[in-house]
Amino acid sequence: MSATVAAILVLAVGTYAFRLVGPVLHGRVELPARLQELLAAGAVVLLVALLATGALTEGGAFAGWARPVGVLVGGVLAWRRAPFLVVVLGAAATTAGLRAVGVA
Known part of the structure; x- marks a missing residue:
């Protein structure tokens, strides 16, 4: 058995455990209330x-303004308890719309 196979087996057993x-x-095991809050x-x-x-970020650099604005719109829609499909479509449409008008 090679070292790679042994390492994979050890990691698999550790993950399962x-x-x-x-x-x-x-x-x-009972965790203290303060620890539960911190977790x-x-x-x-x-x-x-x-x-x-x-x-x-995208590729280690700033992704441009369209994506963060789209995420912000999605976050606001989720906060307002819009259906999931509306949240996703709203964020995507906002990002696509901004990119279409030239906002990177």
Whole structure:
């Protein structure tokens, strides 16, 4: 067995074990309320960072103004509880419209 195959098997077993720990320990380990709040806030921060990276950059450079404005329109529509299809189409139409008039 090569080192690559061994590394893949070790990572596969580790991934399976990591996923199995959640259901096995559910209800047996109690996290403090403050830690639960911090974990929830951390998840939100990571999602916002991912959104900002995807919305503002392309190939390591600024993506232009059309994409962030489209994402902003989509965010406002989602905040106003518009249906998902309306959110996606609104963001796409805004971005396409801005690009059509020459806003990069």
